[in-house]
Amino acid sequence: MAGIYIHIPYCRKACHYCNFHFSTTRYNIRQMQDSLIQEAALQKDFFKSDAGPVSTIYFGGGTPSILPAAWIAELIECIRQIYPVGATAEITLEANPDDIHPETLQNWQQAGINRLSIGVQSFIDKDLEWMNRAHNAQQAYQAVAAAKHAGIHDISLDLIYGTPYLSDQGWQENLQKAADLGVRHLSAYALTVEPRTALFKMIEKGKLPPLNGLKQSRQFDQLMRWADLQGFEHYEISNLAAPGCRSRHNSSYWQGLPYLGLGPAAHSFDGLMTRKWNVDNNQVYIQGITKGKDVSTTEVLSLDNQINEMIMIRLRLMEGLDLGAFRKQFGDLAGAALVQKAQKALNEGQLTIENEQLMLTRKGKHFADSIAVDLFV
Ligand code: SF4
Structure with missing residues (x-):
């Protein structure tokens, strides 16, 4: 079993808490697409012969749902041509609510996407505003409902707790909404303040209150109680799922299986002791891959x-x-x-x-x- 991760490093807006690799300017997005295709070919020998078929493909970012559906189809097709992809492979797309519409959902399904990880973060407008998310609460709710209506059963939501304005009651309501929507997988993250983020500066300047550890702890307890009531497995500290609905892709990371990362800042692991990660600069990545160069740094784990x-x-x-x-x-x-x-x-x-x-x-x-x-x- 092996996995492939594809990093799409573009976002519509910069969320104030985020320290992932992304850019809000998209002038080179087509060159990026071509480079991803080229890197998939350059890495064709990455997996050892006994790794077995690729059983998971994961489009992460950034915001992969920003790509035209035809480009997602093109990337999946390219991977299928280069690597042996299992017939029951889990193919996940991280999608933001503002990109989710009935027609797009249909196109993603036709492209081969069979799992969505939706970046809801909160169903409360005040939260979404300070986070600088590109969607509002109503869009979040409608997006999940539309995905279910389209027949995508494998849906995960991202939610964030322990945020400055999120009361315990608000958090309970967010969890209840996820339950009402019939979601079978939840990734719930405690907010962290990363250096060099807008959130860090806002707290430093007193524009937002600092994080409250006790509140985070209480809300984590709420999360665990909610999981018990829903019959969900708390299968990883930040991940909860109905039995049989775990993320196969993320689980393979935790089981130490090999995975190949394509795109800027993407990480790869050979399943033994070697990791590598690509340069986290879009233009440097494109220039390197276009010349057929290796753009990664390798570390052999002691x-x-x-x-x-x-x-x-x-x-x-x-x-x-x-x-x-x-x-x-x-x-x-x-x-x-x-x-x-x-x-x-x-x-x-x-x-x-x-x-x-x-x-x-x-x-x-x-x-x-x-x-x-x-x-x-
Ligand atoms: S959409 Fe996701 S990757 Fe993009 S800035 Fe927001 S949190 Fe970060």
Whole structure:
């Protein structure tokens, strides 16, 4: 099993909290499309022969729904010609509500898209305004309803909590709306303030209140209670799904399967120990790929980095970290050291071990990243 990620680095507006790689000027968008096609061909030997067929394709960004549907079809067709794509491949498009219309939905389906990840973020206008999103609450609701009406059953929503003006009641209403819309997958992110974002400067200048950790924690609890009521699996710290509706693409990242990233700033992993990432500059990417050059930087993970990465990623998963597999990969000594380091969090009820799986408890999920860091070598 293998996955392909395609980064579409354009957005209509810059959301104030965002630090992804994107541009709001689109003068070179057709050259970008041609470069993505060219890079897909340049990377034709990326996967090892035993990697199996490509089982997931993911258009992320940026805002992939900004592309004409015919271009999305062109990219999927190009990938199908170069790589063996499985008959039941999950093909996801990240789409913003303002791009979702009945006709576009039909064209995306014809292109082969069978899953949508919709960037709703909130169903409350006041939130969307300070975020500088390109859509309003009504558009968000209508977009999800239209996608369902079009017969796309595999729909995920992105929502953000712990934001400056979001009350606990507002968050509950956002979750309720997702439930009312019959959504089977939710990616819910606690707002973070990244350096060099407009949000960072707004808080620094006192134009927005700083984040409130207690509120974020309460709203995370609300999220977990909501998931229980919906019968959703909280299968990764920020991802919740009805049984059988997990994101196959993102799950493959967390399982350490190989994936190829195409486009500026896209990351790739060979499934063993080598990562690479493309230059995060649209014009430099286009110029490099046009000349047939490699535009990536490669890192071979050290043993310590492999261990730390496994701890960080697996602890965020509902199934936790398989201690037997950990010992098999890194040795009994490393396994014993891990359990010893975990003792404090085990005693404090933040971690538990069940059937050889080291897992966060509900209490521990509030501190997932810091607990993982404490276990690092
Ligand atoms: S649409 Fe997405 S990628 Fe674009 S600026 Fe907003 S959050 Fe960032």
